[in-house]
Each structure stands twice: as structure tokens, then as C-alpha cells.
Amino acid sequence: DAGITQSPRHKVTETGTPVTLRCHQTENHRYMYWYRQDPGHGLRLIHYSYGVKDTDKGEVSDGYSVSRSKTEDFLLTLESATSSQTSVYFCAISETTGEATGQFFGPGTRLTVL
């Protein structure tokens, strides 16, 4: 299994509070991704990174920001959490752009915004 950990694994917070989720990898892969999983939508890409300090938006990036200061860590921040951001968040990594190898996923973080 790819060495990917996410923290925290569960979090309950209140509307309007800031939240930061962490993804840590031990594979030294260049590419990292944040997805959210919601019933009926599969997984949707929030942001991705193609190197240290190199990030870009995915399809559902509004309300989220990311940072990558080291190869192994990719942080997802909700500046002011809203109830619509209640979801399960998955981090993924890939060594290349992934079209040949696919992406490898962490265990997920379940976030509840009250």
C-alpha cells in the first residue's frame, strides 16, 4: 500500500471556523490531490499540486485553499467552514500525471460542519 496518511480522520466543527486537513506521504511522489466524496457525486477534485509550491484549482475549489511547502505534505484549508463542506475528504498521490498508473488514495477524513 502507498504510504499516505491523513489527519485528522474525523472532525466536527462549527460554521464559520477555519479547518485544516493534512495529507502526508512517504512515497516521494510529485503529484498530490484533494478530493471530496459526496453521495451521488463520486469523487470531485478540489485542488491538486504538481510540485512544491505548485498548485492549481480543480472543479470544486470555491471555499478551499491549499499549500505545499514540502514534497511530503499537502494541506487543505477551509477558511470559514460551511455546512455544504460537510463531506469525506480524500488525498491522493501519483508519481507521474497518473494516466498510466492511476492515483493512490489515503484513508479519508470525515468532516462534519454544524
Added chain:
Amino acid sequence: GNSVTQMEGPVTLSEEAFLTINCTYTATGYPSLFWYVQYPGEGLQLLLKATKADDKGSNKGFEATYRKETTSFHLEKGSVQVSDSAVYFCALSDLDSSYKLIFGSGTRLLVRP
């Protein structure tokens, strides 16, 4: 734009039954295609993949063939087990954005003893 459509679940089967989960896609060019499996409370695991037309991906008794003429990548297994109960996701690599995977909405499989 590119998209993936999966059959709606849940799919309920008896142990040792034959499984088919349909997946069709819309894409320009020749994307790679993937099946992922998600067991309860876990992340997604790559089950199999195919990178070009007529390729057959296989793993753990599961198979899927990349059919460009029908834009399909149906997942099959000859004899399912209770331990195969999970949610299965079909996905494609988005050639318009080479970093991106596009997922179907998932199909839940329940296998009864």
C-alpha cells in the same frame, strides 16, 4: 466535457454469482480507464486499469476490457464472494487536464452468503 456513467446500485447478488457492473464514458481522444474499489470506512484502492483500446485489465478475478467502439469499460467477475461487497468506481484520465481523474458516481455491490 468528459464524463463517466455507471449503472446505479445497489447490485445485490448471491455468492458465486456472475457480476457485471456497467461503465460507459464520454471523452475526446484515448483516455486511460480505471476501476477503483472502496470497502466500508476505507479509501479507494486501484483495482485494475487499461491504457489503450482493446486492453484488458485484470486483478483478483475481476476483469474489464477497454472498448472504444462502444465507449465502455464494464467490470466483470465470474464468481463473487461476500468479501467483494464494496462500492466500485469507474474513472477516466482527463486528457484535457492530465492531472485529473473523472469518476463515476459509484455502484454499491452487496453479496449475500
